[in-house]
Amino acid sequence: MAISVDPPEVTREHLSKTGWTYTFLSDADAAVIRRYGLLHQGAGVDGKDIARPAELLIDPSGTVRWINLTGDLRVRARPEEVLQAFNQLSRGGMTSPEPR
Amino acid sequence: MATRRNFLPLAGFLICLVGFLSYFFLFARFPVTRDVPWANWLLFAAGLALAGAGISRAFRRPETYRGRVLGPVLGVLSLAVVGFFLFATLVATRQLPSSLNAPKVGEKAPDFTLPDSQGRPVALHDLVGPGKPWVVLIFYRGYW
Numbered sequence: 165m166a167i168s169v170d171p172p173e174v175t176r177e178h179l180s181k182t183g184w185t186y187t188f189l190s191d192a193d194a195a196v197i198r199r200y201g202l203l204h205q206g207a208g209v210d211g212k213d214i215a216r217p218a219e220l221l222i223d224p225s226g227t228v229r230w231i232n233l234t235g236d237l238r239v240r241a242r243p244e245e246v247l248q249a250f251n252q253l254s255r256g257g258m259t260s261p262e263p264r
Numbered sequence: 265m266a267t268r269r270n271f272l273p274l275a276g277f278l279i280c281l282v283g284f285l286s287y288f289f290l291f292a293r294f295p296v297t298r299d300v301p302w303a304n305w306l307l308f309a310a311g312l313a314l315a316g317a318g319i320s321r322a323f324r325r326p327e328t329y330r331g332r333v334l335g336p337v338l339g340v341l342s343l344a345v346v347g348f349f350l351f352a353t354l355v356a357t358r359q360l361p362s363s364l365n366a367p368k369v370g371e372k373a374p375d376f377t378l379p380d381s382q383g384r385p386v387a388l389h390d391l392v393g394p395g396k397p398w399v400v401l402i403f404y405r406g407y408w
Binding site: 165166167168169170172174175176178179187188189190191196197199200201202203204205207208214215216217218219220221222223224225226227228229230231233234235236237238239242246250254 | 292295298299353357358360361363364365366367368369370371372373374375376378379380381382383386388389391392393394395396397398399400401402403404405406407
């Protein structure tokens, strides 16, 4: 599930081009981004506040189990890194379905 | 005696230009060449070496090769392209806020309800719960 300040219509266009099917949420006024401490003030076009890149894993209890805050916006978590973190964290204890 | 054309500074500059543009059009698509842009560094090294060789022979063998004016100009342009790339990838993209208030591991993820791409509201509290799958949450800058 992905969050940015993009409005739904921009995301819709992007999804129709890329064919991606996971959920994209629109945080137009960056309120949730701010609540998560991930605001990058004035970094968007026209000095708009946007999200700095970050990836989180949240377990079924709603607890953050893993977070990746890149130091360079060119460098993001790779899918295999997230899967590896998920596999390690979910192994002990309860069995869990694949992440969505 | 007629002097020969000295194509090396131009070739070096063009390779530096390709080294610059190829990051955005090609190498940034693949994590292995994106995170550390080594492919672009190799192209820059080749381009600067060619430009340097061309400038060198223009001055050391002026009776044979041309390029004592255009060579240094292209050399400076090549260095400018490389310098701009290094600044953009080593300095500019690292200007990120420190995010000290981001959730720590072990903390509850702050709840939210946001519209998806179809405008339907999606709430985090509906997605978590016993037996539900984990949630991967990605914050991204957006495409504006």
